[in-house]
Amino acid sequence: MNGTFNDRLEVRKNKAKYRSVAFLIATIFSVLFLVLLIASIVNQSFGYVLVEADTDPASLARNGVALEDLDAAGLVETLREGLTRKHFAALDAEAPLVSRPREELLGLIQREIIREEVQKTWLLSDSVLHKGEIFAFRDAEFPEGRIYFRSWLSIDLLKNPQSSSALDSGLRGAALGSLATILLTIALAFPLGVAAAIWLEEYARDNRINRFISLNIYNLAGVPSIIYGMLGLALFVRALEPLSSGAVFGVAGDGNASGRTILSASLTLALLVLPVIIINAQEAIRAVPQSLRQAGLALGATKWQTIWHHVLPASADRILTGTVLAMSRALGETAPLVVVGASTFLSQDPTGPFSRFTTLPIQIYQWTARPQGEFRSLAAAAILVLLILLLALNATAIIMRNRYRSRRRTGT
Amino acid sequence: MIDPTVSHRAFVAPAVPAAVPVMPALSATASDRDDQGPALDVRNMSIEYSDGHVAVRNLTLAFPKRSVTAIIGPSGCGKSTALRAFNRMNELIPGTKTTGQVLFHGIDVYGSAVDPVQVRRRIGMVFQKPNPFPKSIYENIAWGARINGWTGDMDELVESSLRQASLWDEVKDKLKRSALALSGGQQQRLCIARACALKPEILLMDEPTSALDPLSTSKIEGLLDELKTLYTIIIVTHNMQQAGRISDMTAFLFTGDLIEFAPTRQLFVTPRDERTERYISGRFG
Numbered sequence: 001m002n003g004t005f006n007d008r009l010e011v012r013k014n015k016a017k018y019r020s021v022a023f024l025i026a027t028i029f030s031v032l033f034l035v036l037l038i039a040s041i042v043n044q045s046f047g048y049v050l051v052e053a054d055t056d057p058a059s060l061a062r063n064g065v066a067l068e069d070l071d072a073a074g075l076v077e078t079l080r081e082g083l084t085r086k087h088f089a090a091l092d093a094e095a096p097l098v099s100r101p102r103e104e105l106l107g108l109i110q111r112e113i114i115r116e117e118v119q120k121t122w123l124l125s126d127s128v129l130h131k132g133e134i135f136a137f138r139d140a141e142f143p144e145g146r147i148y149f150r151s152w153l154s155i156d157l158l159k160n161p162q163s164s165s166a167l168d169s170g171l172r173g174a175a176l177g178s179l180a181t182i183l184l185t186i187a188l189a190f191p192l193g194v195a196a197a198i199w200l201e202e203y204a205r206d207n208r209i210n211r212f213i214s215l216n217i218y219n220l221a222g223v224p225s226i227i228y229g230m231l232g233l234a235l236f237v238r239a240l241e242p243l244s245s246g247a248v249f250g251v252a253g254d255g256n257a258s259g260r261t262i263l264s265a266s267l268t269l270a271l272l273v274l275p276v277i278i279i280n281a282q283e284a285i286r287a288v289p290q291s292l293r294q295a296g297l298a299l300g301a302t303k304w305q306t307i308w309h310h311v312l313p314a315s316a317d318r319i320l321t322g323t324v325l326a327m328s329r330a331l332g333e334t335a336p337l338v339v340v341g342a343s344t345f346l347s348q349d350p351t352g353p354f355s356r357f358t359t360l361p362i363q364i365y366q367w368t369a370r371p372q373g374e375f376r377s378l379a380a381a382a383i384l385v386l387l388i389l390l391l392a393l394n395a396t397a398i399i400m401r402n403r404y405r406s407r408r409r410t411g412t
Numbered sequence: 413m414i415d416p417t418v419s420h421r422a423f424v425a426p427a428v429p430a431a432v433p434v435m436p437a438l439s440a441t442a443s444d445r446d447d448q449g450p451a452l453d454v455r456n457m458s459i460e461y462s463d464g465h466v467a468v469r470n471l472t473l474a475f476p477k478r479s480v481t482a483i484i485g486p487s488g489c490g491k492s493t494a495l496r497a498f499n500r501m502n503e504l505i506p507g508t509k510t511t512g513q514v515l516f517h518g519i520d521v522y523g524s525a526v527d528p529v530q531v532r533r534r535i536g537m538v539f540q541k542p543n544p545f546p547k548s549i550y551e552n553i554a555w556g557a558r559i560n561g562w563t564g565d566m567d568e569l570v571e572s573s574l575r576q577a578s579l580w581d582e583v584k585d586k587l588k589r590s591a592l593a594l595s596g597g598q599q600q601r602l603c604i605a606r607a608c609a610l611k612p613e614i615l616l617m618d619e620p621t622s623a624l625d626p627l628s629t630s631k632i633e634g635l636l637d638e639l640k641t642l643y644t645i646i647i648v649t650h651n652m653q654q655a656g657r658i659s660d661m662t663a664f665l666f667t668g669d670l671i672e673f674a675p676t677r678q679l680f681v682t683p684r685d686e687r688t689e690r691y692i693s694g695r696f697g
Contacts, residue, residue, distance in 0.1 A: 205506065206506055289543075290504075291539060291541060291543035292543060292545070292546075293504070294501065294504065294537075294539060294543065295539070295543045295544075295545060295603070295606075296545075297501065297504065297532060298499070298501060298532055298536065298537040298539075298607070299532070299533070299536070299555070299556035299559075299560075299606065299607070299610060300529055300530070300532045300533030300534075300556065300559070300560050300610060301529070301556070301559050302529050302559075305559050309555065309559075310545060313546075314546065
């Protein structure tokens with residue numbers, strides 16, 4: 001054999017250098033896009049708003065007392081004068097006006113008499129950079145209008161139910177709907193998924209049928225989510241309507257829900273995330289060293305004792321991490337819920353698993369579809385809420401995981 | 413080093429439905445323990461893996477009580493496979509077929525009435541690589557006893573087990589600490605203590621020192637000498653010097669066949685089979 005070594009050290013080193021630069025650029029790009037995304041959402045969530053009122057609040061002063069300083073009786077009088085008799089009677093029939101708290105009366109006057117309407121909204125960047133032009137625009141076009149800086153992300157956004165006016169519309173119903181749906185989804189999918197993973201990894205024999213099952217679970221994880229929506233519509237909403245509307249339990253949910261309930265949505269989402277949870281838990285269980293199982297079994301433990309005391313604790317952190325990822329996916333899902341029949345406009349809070357529902361992504365989708373700019377700002381603020389919720393969920397999971405991990409290390 | 417106060421309170425079998433047959437002789441009585449018969453009587457045992465490879469062929473071997481028997485042989489000769497068959501650990505490898513008999517107190521551990529869980533409590537095992545549980549030192553010992561229904565004083569059991577493995581003095585102040593913080597040799601002795609805590613009759617050891625440094629190895633070898641007064645020890649080793657140092661009897665396996673089984677000194681000094689002689693003189697394997 002003839003031959004020499006040519007180590008070409010310079011060439012090899014340079015190659016490595018170019019590659020590492022390319023990797024760095026890729027990283028910078030992804031971070032950049034992330035920053036851009038957040039920036040554009042924040043940009044829309046804050047900014048100047050131009051509103052014009054039907055009635056000037058100053059004109060509502062009674063006997064020289066400004067509106068904000070009136071007592072409850074005075075506010076009721078203002079309402080009586082400002083509204084048609086029929087409208088006033090209708091409000092009074094809901095709950096006697098004289099017995100309502102002062103803040104509520106003020107809110108009513110704000111909504112029903114003053115009736116501020118958004119004429120124009122500006123982005124945060126414009127509000128900062130072109131303040132003069134904004135005010136000049138107001139003076140030219142809406143001399144009666146009022147301009148103020150508004151944070152669309154506010155406590156009111158969380159507290160208020162959905163409304164036709166962007167100014168006092170909130171996402172309480174959607175947030176509660178999302179929370180209820182996701183909790184029920186996890187309650188259904190987590191035990192089922194982990195149990196299936198335990199069976200597949202620890203009990204199932206390696207034969208053709210079980211390999212076929214495993215393969216199909218992998219495939220299911222890749223099925224587009226809208227297909228799960230169709231399945232949910234056909235199965236949970238239509239076929240199992242008595243179950244999903246609560247009739248079989250003797251629960252009278254929303255009379256008009258007809259199966260389009262939180263339970264249907266949760267069952268659908270549970271189907272959607274189940275393969276993800278199973279696959280992830282399978283991998284977590286597979287990663288537990290065989291020596292740990294042998295140690296348990298060699299001490300005269302049964303298979304289940306070994307799994308429960310050693311295999312599951314050793315894989316819990318990974319199982320939890322995967323479950324949280326699945327949870328995040330379910331929280332952001334829109335398409336299947338549209339198919340299952342999420343309500344597009346719902347001003348009531350969900351009352352239980354058998355009530356109609358809407359969720360944050362659906363709400364965001366609805367708002368972005370509106371032509372008015374103020375709803376886009378509202379949507380941006382809702383996206384921030386969704387993001388914060390997601391981050392909170394992930395943080396909880398990471399804390400739980402770390403606790404498990406350190407417990408495993410310290411062995412206590 | 414052996415604690416003379418080892419408690420002899422018995423393990424209470426968890427309530428077993430009457431339909432499940434229990435190995436009668438496994439509820440060992442004192443007379444069983446003193447009887448002079450073999451601890452384990454292997455008859456015509458063959459083991460075949462799912463790929464058709466026969467790892468052990470027609471092994472017939474009786475292991476004497478309260479002694480150390482070494483199984484030696486070149487890599488792949490089936491010695492570990494045979495050892496794992498004695499307490500039915502081979503069943504964890506799917507598709508393994510075991511035929512023949514392994515008689516323990518006169519009862520075949522492969523009998524249809526026998527639950528492998530019962531077998532493994534009485535025939536303990538120590539593995540090649542130390543595999544303590546990722547739990548505290550205390551919990552490593554206590555867990556096996558607890559799941560097997562130990563009714564005695566747990567602290568006492570933990571202490572006596574650790575003393576048997578001559579680990580007590582090193583860990584008595586840190587029982588609540590993680591077992592993973594121990595050195596490799598200490599971990600292996602913990603695994604021995606863990607097996608001893610179940611008061612087995614037989615201890616199977618699968619190359620227990622091959623992952624350890626010489627000092628830890630010699631500690632464990634010294635330990636075996638003391639442990640054999642309490643247990644029957646069957647040890648697989650690829651280290652012939654070790655077999656010579658620690659064992660009373662030695663079995664030489666070659667490509668799945670038992671070539672020679674004799675008192676250790678005799679096997680090493682005057683081997684009867686030519687293959688044994690070639691192996692112990694280092695000409696192959």
